[in-house]
Amino acid sequence: MHLTLKVWRQKNNDSEGRFETYELDGISSDMSFLEMFDVLNEKLIAENKEPVAFDHDCREGICGMCSMYINGRPHGPLQGVATCQLHMRSFNDGDTIVVEPWRAVAFPVIKDLVVSRTAFDRIVASGGFVSVNTGNAQDANSLPVPKEAADHAFMAAACIGCGACVAACKNSSAMLFVSAKISQLALLPQGQAERKIRAEKMVAQMDTEGFGACTNTGACSAECPKEISMENIARMNREYLGAKLTSSAV
Amino acid sequence: MATSSRLNAKIPEGPLQDKWTKYRSSVPLVNPSNKRRLEVIVVGTGLAGASAAATLAELGYKVKAFCFQDSPRRAHSIAAQGGINAAKNYQNDGDSIYRLFYDTVKGGDYRSREANVYRLAEVSGSIIDQCVAQGVPFAREYGGLLSNRSFGGVQVQRTFYAAGQTGQQLLLGAYSALERQVGMGTVQMYTRHEMLDVVVIDGKCQGVIVRNLVTGEIERHAGHAVLLCSGGYGNVFYLSTNAMGCNVTAAWKAHKRGAFFGNPCFTQIHPTCIPVSSEHQSKLTLMSESLRNDGRIWVPKKKDDTRNPSQILEEERDYYLERRYPAFGNLVPRDIASRAAKERCDAGYGVGPSKMAVYLDYSSAIERYGRAEANKNNIHSPTDEQVRALGKAVVKEKYGNLFDMYKQITGEDPYEVPMRIYPAVHYTMGGLWVDYNLMTTVPGLYALGEANFSDHGANRLGASALMQGLADGYFVIPYTIGSYLANEIRTGAIATSHPAFEKTEQEVKDRIEKLLTINGHTSPEQFHRRLGHIMWNKCGMARNEQGLREAIEEIRTLRQEFWQDVRVMGTANEYNPELDKASRVADFLELGELMCLDALDRNESCGGHFREEYQTEEGEALRDDENYMYVSAWEYHNDSQWELHKEDLEYDNIKIAQRSYK
Ligand SMILES: Cc1cc2nc3c(=O)[nH]c(=O)nc-3n(C[C@H](O)[C@H](O)[C@H](O)COP(=O)(O)OP(=O)(O)OC[C@H]3O[C@@H](n4cnc5c(N)ncnc54)[C@H](O)[C@@H]3O)c2cc1C
Ligand code: SF4
Ligand code: FES
Numbered sequence: 016m017h018l019t020l021k022v023w024r025q026k027n028n029d030s031e032g033r034f035e036t037y038e039l040d041g042i043s044s045d046m047s048f049l050e051m052f053d054v055l056n057e058k059l060i061a062e063n064k065e066p067v068a069f070d071h072d073c074r075e076g077i078c079g080m081c082s083m084y085i086n087g088r089p090h091g092p093l094q095g096v097a098t099c100q101l102h103m104r105s106f107n108d109g110d111t112i113v114v115e116p117w118r119a120v121a122f123p124v125i126k127d128l129v130v131s132r133t134a135f136d137r138i139v140a141s142g143g144f145v146s147v148n149t150g151n152a153q154d155a156n157s158l159p160v161p162k163e164a165a166d167h168a169f170m171a172a173a174c175i176g177c178g179a180c181v182a183a184c185k186n187s188s189a190m191l192f193v194s195a196k197i198s199q200l201a202l203l204p205q206g207q208a209e210r211k212i213r214a215e216k217m218v219a220q221m222d223t224e225g226f227g228a229c230t231n232t233g234a235c236s237a238e239c240p241k242e243i244s245m246e247n248i249a250r251m252n253r254e255y256l257g258a259k260l261t262s263s264a265v
Numbered sequence: 266m267a268t269s270s271r272l273n274a275k276i277p278e279g280p281l282q283d284k285w286t287k288y289r290s291s292v293p294l295v296n297p298s299n300k301r302r303l304e305v306i307v308v309g310t311g312l313a314g315a316s317a318a319a320t321l322a323e324l325g326y327k328v329k330a331f332c333f334q335d336s337p338r339r340a341h342s343i344a345a346q347g348g349i350n351a352a353k354n355y356q357n358d359g360d361s362i363y364r365l366f367y368d369t370v371k372g373g374d375y376r377s378r379e380a381n382v383y384r385l386a387e388v389s390g391s392i393i394d395q396c397v398a399q400g401v402p403f404a405r406e407y408g409g410l411l412s413n414r415s416f417g418g419v420q421v422q423r424t425f426y427a428a429g430q431t432g433q434q435l436l437l438g439a440y441s442a443l444e445r446q447v448g449m450g451t452v453q454m455y456t457r458h459e460m461l462d463v464v465v466i467d468g469k470c471q472g473v474i475v476r477n478l479v480t481g482e483i484e485r486h487a488g489h490a491v492l493l494c495s496g497g498y499g500n501v502f503y504l505s506t507n508a509m510g511c512n513v514t515a516a517w518k519a520h521k522r523g524a525f526f527g528n529p530c531f532t533q534i535h536p537t538c539i540p541v542s543s544e545h546q547s548k549l550t551l552m553s554e555s556l557r558n559d560g561r562i563w564v565p566k567k568k569d570d571t572r573n574p575s576q577i578l579e580e581e582r583d584y585y586l587e588r589r590y591p592a593f594g595n596l597v598p599r600d601i602a603s604r605a606a607k608e609r610c611d612a613g614y615g616v617g618p619s620k621m622a623v624y625l626d627y628s629s630a631i632e633r634y635g636r637a638e639a640n641k642n643n644i645h646s647p648t649d650e651q652v653r654a655l656g657k658a659v660v661k662e663k664y665g666n667l668f669d670m671y672k673q674i675t676g677e678d679p680y681e682v683p684m685r686i687y688p689a690v691h692y693t694m695g696g697l698w699v700d701y702n703l704m705t706t707v708p709g710l711y712a713l714g715e716a717n718f719s720d721h722g723a724n725r726l727g728a729s730a731l732m733q734g735l736a737d738g739y740f741v742i743p744y745t746i747g748s749y750l751a752n753e754i755r756t757g758a759i760a761t762s763h764p765a766f767e768k769t770e771q772e773v774k775d776r777i778e779k780l781l782t783i784n785g786h787t788s789p790e791q792f793h794r795r796l797g798h799i800m801w802n803k804c805g806m807a808r809n810e811q812g813l814r815e816a817i818e819e820i821r822t823l824r825q826e827f828w829q830d831v832r833v834m835g836t837a838n839e840y841n842p843e844l845d846k847a848s849r850v851a852d853f854l855e856l857g858e859l860m861c862l863d864a865l866d867r868n869e870s871c872g873g874h875f876r877e878e879y880q881t882e883e884g885e886a887l888r889d890d891e892n893y894m895y896v897s898a899w900e901y902h903n904d905s906q907w908e909l910h911k912e913d914l915e916y917d918n919i920k921i922a923q924r925s926y927k
Contacts, residue, residue: 027839043543045676050545053790060788060843065834068842070335072508074548075670077433078339100673125479126840133456136336140448144441145400149320149739152391152398156355159409169402169427172434176338205400 016042016108020055022067023115028123034113044104048091049074049081051103068127076100076240079175082182083128084115089179089238097177097240117178119187121225132178134224135192142216143196145205164202171199173241180235180243186227191235193221194251195243201254211258218255269910272525272898275700276380281918285384288701289744293751300325302758303750306473306488307331308460308515311340312432312439312731313714314494316738319442322451324743326750329486330443330452331475333459333510333845338440341496341508342734345432346553346667348414348424349731351389356413360421362386367919369729372418372598373694373722374872374888375921376528376896378914380701381719388740389732393425395739399438403427416727417554418598418926424728429553429666435731439738458484459845461773462518463491463710466765470522470710474766474773478845481838483774485766487759489750490709492742493519494734497693497715499532501853501860502805503797505690506538506551512849513856516697516716524705525898525910527698527718529856530864533725533873534806535691536602539674539684540622549689550674552625553667554727557595557602559630559660560684562586564614564623574616574624574683585609593926600724600873600886601926603688607806608884610687617685626683631656688806692730694721694873695863698898698912702745703737706898709749713737718896723872777837780847785830789847792827796820796850796857804861809877813865817858821905824854859899859907866909869893890921 018039025032039058042051049071056066072080081098085091091101106112114128122130160168172195180191197214200206206213229248236245268274277284295303307318307330315337318330332340352365365386370377393411397403403425404412413422427434446452457478464472464485472487495515499505520526537552563582570577585605587594597605606623615621635656639647647655657680661668671679697705697712699719704711714734721729803816827850835841870879870886871893879887895911902908 043545045542046545047547047674050547053547054545057788057790060832060834063832063834066843068840072334072339072510073341073344074509075344075550076673077430078334078341078343078508079336080334080339096673100670102673102676104676129840131479132335136338136444136447136454136456139338139441140444142448144445145398146445147395147398147442148323149316149395149442149743150391152394155353155393155397156410158397160405161409162405162407165402165405165409168400169404169434172402172427172437173430175343175433176336199402200400203400203402205398 016044016103016106018042018051018106019111021111021113022127024067024127025124027126032124042103044102046103047074047099048083048085048101048103049099068129070129071099074099077175079177082117082130082177082179084117084182086113089117089182090240095240095242097175117182119181119226121187121189122178122181132176134226135176135178135189137224138189138193138217138220139196141220142209142213145200146209158204160203168199168202171195171202171243171247174243175241177240179238179240181226183234183238184227185232185234186230188229188235189221189224189226190229190248190251191239191243193217194247197251197254198247201250210254211261214251214254214258268913269898271706271900271910272698272912273700274378274912275702276378277701281379281383284380285387292744292748295747295751295754297325299754301327303327303753304329304488305746306486306491307494308473308492309340309494309496309714309716310337310440310443311342311494311496311714312436312734313716313738314492315340315436315439315443316735317492317494317713317742318452319439319446320739320743321746322446328446328452329455329488331455331458331460333457333478335456337443337454337456338437340436341511342436342731343433344508345435345731346429346551347555348416348426348431348728349392349435349735350416350423350726350728351393351425351732352386352423353390353393355411356422358421360423364421365389365423368419369720369726370722370919371924372726373724374886374924375722375890375894375916376531376871376914377720377722378896379916379918384741385720385733385736388736391740392732392735396435396438399442401427401434401438403434414555415558415596417557417596417602418593418726426555429555429664432731435735439735460495460515460518461848462769463522464765464769465522465707466759466763469708471759472761472766474770479840481836481841483770485761485770487761487766489753489756489759490711490746492711492713493697493716494713494738495716497696498853498856499690499693501796501857502690502800503793504541504546504549504801506535506549509548512852514849514852516712517852517856519697519705519707519710521901523707524710524712525698525900526695526859527896527898528695528723528863529860529899530804530867530874531694531723531872532690533599533692533694534603534688536599536606536688537625537686538689538691539671540617540619540687550670551689551691552671552684552686554599556625556664556667559663560595560625560627561629562595562623562625564609564616568613583614590926597926598724598726603806604875606688622685622687624683625686627660627679628683631660631680634659690801690805692725694718694723694725698896702748703742704749711742711746713742723874777844777848780831780833780844780851781837783829783831783833785832787830788832789843789850792823792831793846793850793853795823796854799823800857800860804857804864807875807877808864810865813861816861820854820858820861827851827854858905862907863897863899866897867893888923
């Protein structure tokens with residue numbers, strides 16, 4: 016098939032970006048979206064032009080590295096998949112496809128379609144863990160966890176940290192990402208000891224990083240490749256309020 | 266045979282069962298105030314690196330950790346699907362430390378080191394405890410206890426899992442432990458940084474040269490010890506199940522600075538992957554081995570049978586694994602399952618458009634589970650439709666994400682039609698040679714996880730890589746590093762102004778400059794593809810002397826061409842993925858030659874290394890224990906010049922036998 020691509024090009028965070036248009040032929044519908052970009056890049060190199068920088072690694076929807084904003088939607092038109100799992104069969108011959116990076120103050124552009132998401136790491140570092148040193152643990156089966164709790168925790172833990180939720184949100188809120196981690200640990204007995212402090216710290220860090228407020232529009236969950244549920248946000252709000260009410264911190 | 270005097274595995278004395286316990290209680294300790302003055306560099310933050318960095322920081326060492334992705338959470342470990350082994354014997358089905366040890370040594374076709382494997386089995390239980398304590402949501406039974414599944418090559422259920430996302434959940438656990446230390450300031454984390462060389466001072470490894478991938482800046486970092494946790498090198502084949510960024514650079518640079526490379530030719534080809542569909546294919550996708558628990562593998566009995574699989578009757582199907590290996594059936598180890606698939610396809614029985622695929626069929630599992638569910642729910646004489654619906658629900662719960670993945674990639678619904686699968690490069694058992702302490706032949710330089718050669722011999726059993734990575738990082742290195750660092754207390758702070766740093770940095774810069782100024786015609790990607798072709802065809806699932814000799818010549822020619830004709834766009838002082846790729850491909854072009862050389866040296870077939878000249882009449886691998894029961898450890902001298910050192914393998918606790926899964 017033949018495609019017209021409008022791709023965001025930006026040298027680095029200090030320079031202005033712009034769209035460049037590329038015509039591409041010979042794309043097969045079995046190719047993945049990123050393989051289509053490989054073809055584009057090989058073509059650019061052959062023409063002595065700089066290839067498009069984009070993030071990717073596992074190419075099977077689990078590492079959370081790929082991050083393209085395609086025709087106005089993070090990870091493109093398909094529900095429940097990351098960019099790397101999108102195949103060209105989701106497009107038609109002759110289509111024009113617009114590709115941009117995630118856009119959010121907290122995710123500065125590094126180059127072209129590559130952004131920095133280290134803000135997410137800092138949020139996790141602020142409290143997204145159970146404080147248990149290696150060697151502290153007791154026998155794994157000494158702590159039964161009801162299957163339902165375990166399953167729900169697992170569903171929240173499926174978040175791949177891609178940041179599509181932020182890119183989808185008009186306020187660039189990171190609530191879905193943060194709530195997924197808070198939920199996972201709040202649902203498990205192991206997470207109880209630090210439950211309150213975790214919610215407080217992670218929310219504080221999220222605000223520091225410059226992510227916006229949540230207005231419950233639900234765009235995040237709709238665009239999330241792992242279909243992380245809005246229930247997590249509700250749970251996080253309860254956790255946070257509960258923590259604040261009893262907090263000794265000022 | 267005798268072990269080369271250059272290799273000392275430092276295996277503690279005493280009976281197998283006591284070695285590790287005794288070692289732990291006698292290893293020199295470093296007191297807390299001294300730990301603060303000792304710096305440890307950890308390259309790579311996958312399971313091995315993240316667990317090591319977090320644990321060493323908890324102990325009080327100053328840690329710097331590096332990864333090339335934008336976050337430690339994205340290391341390739343994240344993609345592991347099926348599970349992690351541990352000898353917990355929660356299922357009461359006869360598992361024990363000894364049995365896990367035995368299965369691993371046998372599965373590795375008697376080419377791994379007893380003492381290391383036994384230690385791995387010993388600490389396996391603690392890994393599960395630690396992960397559960399961190400909040401890793403493993404699958405559970407209704408009673409709230411942990412669930413297990415079977416994996417290939419064993420007859421007990423010892424695999425712990427989190428749906429088809431076990432690696433993700435384990436890595437997120439290790440990542441959270443790591444980030445906790447980052448938050449406390451005990452680990453300095455450098456993301457989007459790539460190690461491009463190690464710095465050796467007076468024979469000891471005392472630092473690394475890294476490139477900040479965002480700015481292009483070349484940095485020096487000093488440490489009293491350097492841990493390479495940089496993963497495997499399966500991408501030398503271009504197409505593999507590894508993530509796109511996986512590379513050999515860290516290990517290779519260490520090799521060129523004196524670390525011997527162990528068993529480079531031992532590669533695992535995984536039997537159940539989605540077949541290659543087009544020449545634009547950039548990677549292959551694994552369908553977890555856990556699928557072989559319930560799926561049945563078959564091809565038509567008739568050659569070139571192009572009928573739709575649903576039209577091929579039961580008696581017209583050849584369930585070749587069940588036929589050839591009745592005792593283990595579809596659960597034979599990977600090397601055996603892969604070769605059997607290749608054998609059928611080469612003989613003309615393959616299916617699908619390329620004819621290079623076999624069926625992995627879930628219809629009988631859906632039927633079986635459906636009937637069981639109907640029974641459980643007191644549905645008497647259920648309709649076929651009801652049975653299928655109930656069965657599908659069970660399969661979905663167990664393997665849903667894998668089935669979804671298959672559908673996304675192929676456009677076919679595996680609940681309705683059998684999946685088509687074919688073997689693909691997956692894992693490298695070879696890696697840097699390490700002793701019992703996980704130290705390479707360069708003092709102060711360690712290798713952990715897939716980057717070392719240590720535990721899996723010539724073939725790795727499923728669910729054992731995650732176990733090994735976490736064993737190395739959480740439970741082995743925190744002890745063994747003490748035996749070296751206890752003597753480094755007096756070294757004091759290491760200055761990065763040392764001439765060795767200067768010289769190494771200059772070499773790194775010169776190489777980058779060279780890559781950028783060749784201005785040839787061919788992209789790094791195309792060289793990589795061509796290398797992959799050579800490797801897959803001549804050093805892949807089956808190898809022979811002539812092919813290997815040809816491959817060596819072809820690789821040398823390709824390498825020459827690379828250094829004359831590669832085109833690397835962009836500059837050194839910016840974010841430049843093309844430069845990263847070119848530099849990695851250049852290293853693969855050297856590694857490929859060594860792999861072929863190693864495969865050529867080993868005149869036997871064992872595990873994943875199948876030399877066509879050495880097979881039994883039934884086409885099984887024919888080992889030569891008399892002449893090849895050794896680890897090959899290659900020392901780098903110069904371009905295309907290596908010296909082979911051998912470490913004899915001794916089996917005092919296991920009776921060596923021909924590996925049989927019949
Ligand atoms: C698809 C797939 C599924 C798998 N499923 C299973 C399974 O179910 N069970 C199982 O036991 N095993 C499985 N494996 C194998 C297992 O996942 C890996 O062997 C294991 O995760 C490797 O862990 P690691 O920590 O050694 O390396 P990795 O996770 O590969 O981490 C490597 C780290 O090194 C860094 N790095 C590399 N080079 C450099 C450099 N030069 N400079 C700086 N940083 C660098 C990377 O950034 C990364 O952080 C699977 C493998 C694949 C491919
Ligand atoms: S919540 Fe969903 S969209 Fe947000 S980071 Fe996690 S996986 Fe990505
Ligand atoms: S590349 Fe890993 S999720 Fe897309």
